[in-house]
Amino acid sequence: MKINWFSPLPPAKTEIGKYTCKIVPLLQEFVKVTVWTSQDSWQSELNDYMSIRYYQPHNISWYEINQADLNIYQLGNNHLFHGDIWQISKKSPGLVILHDYKLQDFFYMLSDDKKNYLNQVFKLYGEEGLENAQKFLDGFVSMATMADKYPMTPLALESAIALMTHNRESYQQLSQENHWMTGYTPLPYLADNLGQINRRKSQTPYQIIMFGFMGQNRCLNSVFKALAMLPRREQFRLHIYGEMWDEDYIFSQIQELGLENIITLHGFVSDDELHHALNNANLAINLRYPSMGEASASQLHLWSYSLPSIASQTEWYGSLDSNAVAFVRPNHELEDLTHHLNDFLNNPEKFALMGIEGKKILEENHQPKMCAEAIINFAQQVMKYRPTHTIHSMATRIGGELNYFNLPSSTDLNRYGEIIDFMCTSIPEKK
Numbered sequence: 001m002k003i004n005w006f007s008p009l010p011p012a013k014t015e016i017g018k019y020t021c022k023i024v025p026l027l028q029e030f031v032k033v034t035v036w037t038s039q040d041s042w043q044s045e046l047n048d049y050m051s052i053r054y055y056q057p058h059n060i061s062w063y064e065i066n067q068a069d070l071n072i073y074q075l076g077n078n079h080l081f082h083g084d085i086w087q088i089s090k091k092s093p094g095l096v097i098l099h100d101y102k103l104q105d106f107f108y109m110l111s112d113d114k115k116n117y118l119n120q121v122f123k124l125y126g127e128e129g130l131e132n133a134q135k136f137l138d139g140f141v142s143m144a145t146m147a148d149k150y151p152m153t154p155l156a157l158e159s160a161i162a163l164m165t166h167n168r169e170s171y172q173q174l175s176q177e178n179h180w181m182t183g184y185t186p187l188p189y190l191a192d193n194l195g196q197i198n199r200r201k202s203q204t205p206y207q208i209i210m211f212g213f214m215g216q217n218r219c220l221n222s223v224f225k226a227l228a229m230l231p232r233r234e235q236f237r238l239h240i241y242g243e244m245w246d247e248d249y250i251f252s253q254i255q256e257l258g259l260e261n262i263i264t265l266h267g268f269v270s271d272d273e274l275h276h277a278l279n280n281a282n283l284a285i286n287l288r289y290p291s292m293g294e295a296s297a298s299q300l301h302l303w304s305y306s307l308p309s310i311a312s313q314t315e316w317y318g319s320l321d322s323n324a325v326a327f328v329r330p331n332h333e334l335e336d337l338t339h340h341l342n343d344f345l346n347n348p349e350k351f352a353l354m355g356i357e358g359k360k361i362l363e364e365n366h367q368p369k370m371c372a373e374a375i376i377n378f379a380q381q382v383m384k385y386r387p388t389h390t391i392h393s394m395a396t397r398i399g400g401e402l403n404y405f406n407l408p409s410s411t412d413l414n415r416y417g418e419i420i421d422f423m424c425t426s427i428p429e430k431k
Helices: 015-027 044-048 079-091 104-110 114-137 143-149 168-177 220-229 247-256 271-280 297-304 333-346 348-365 368-402 411-425
Strands: 002-006 032-037 051-054 070-075 095-098 162-165 181-184 206-211 236-241 263-267 283-286 309-312 326-328
Touching: 002 015, 002 079, 015 032, 015 070, 015 297, 015 368, 070 079, 070 368, 079 104, 095 368, 104 114, 104 143, 114 143, 162 168, 162 368, 168 181, 181 368, 206 271, 220 236, 220 247, 220 333, 236 271, 247 263, 283 297, 297 309, 297 348, 309 348, 326 333, 333 348
Parallel strands: 002 032, 002 070, 032 051, 070 095, 095 162, 162 181, 206 236, 206 283, 236 263, 283 309, 309 326
Antiparallel strands: none
């Protein structure tokens, strides 16, 4: 089997690039994989173990693309990394691995002309969606509300033969819609440190860590206020690693609450520096509300260090074992964070056991090899299904064209349908 794999690659600041670097070598044990990227550059060492081709949506070798048995597209919510991938997926249908379920922000940011964005929302959700999209553009409706009510996922999948997700909730929802052949496999861990034993300092001040892109959904205001309210806040130090959606605003919040000696903003750091920080942390906070429906590579990364964590009880995160994370309910962030931080100070061993349980779950359910095998098995099913998808797509397109003509509605149309069916079923399946 020959596969075209479309994905961002390191040094792009996305976990999906790291995912590709972990999964593709495992796939190559069974199939031939060509990785396609629209990045101008990538880490040179990737060329040692991957066949990588550069493309642009308006300039791609369709001859090479068509030599493969299947295209597999990595699709996430960041338009900078996945916009070009989506453009190609519309022209050459394949298997979409959907890393984020809610793609409202993706299509909003992808549309330079917001009239196009409004047309897309109207096409999917009618007058109500259009009205709320206009209110969103005018500043009266939040992006979180739009993403929850109008995820725009069908637009991303309109040309897909099939899709696979790492979120069981998204899988169940998309399966019920019955529009696509749908597969699921747990998200694989990307870390290489599973065998290490983490020996953490148990004395105060305890080290709390947050990492990744610090967008508005990371609930930083609630975290800061919870720390400020703690009588024993001096027993904690919070270290934040990653780029900020608005660093000046975040720092001003820290100053207003008098937390300059408690919280340190480190910005984006090297993998080695982050590894050192995770090794020395006692607790992690991984709040994501609203979530975009993603399975969290960050959560798996925390578990690889046996690190206890506080996580949002929503979407994929809400399906996690309560023995492995401490949950924070949406809209109860301040109350639950305060409770968990006090609980940690009173019983740090209880939280340490959560981290150990998380690592056990990681080792049992999130093996990269299991993920690679699931992708290959599903890809083989997709290839068998492709002729049926082609027939359905052609019939739908022809039916749409026939709507423009004033044709008889009984015997003659049945005859046309028989001709279309004969023509489509005569298409040979690619071996």
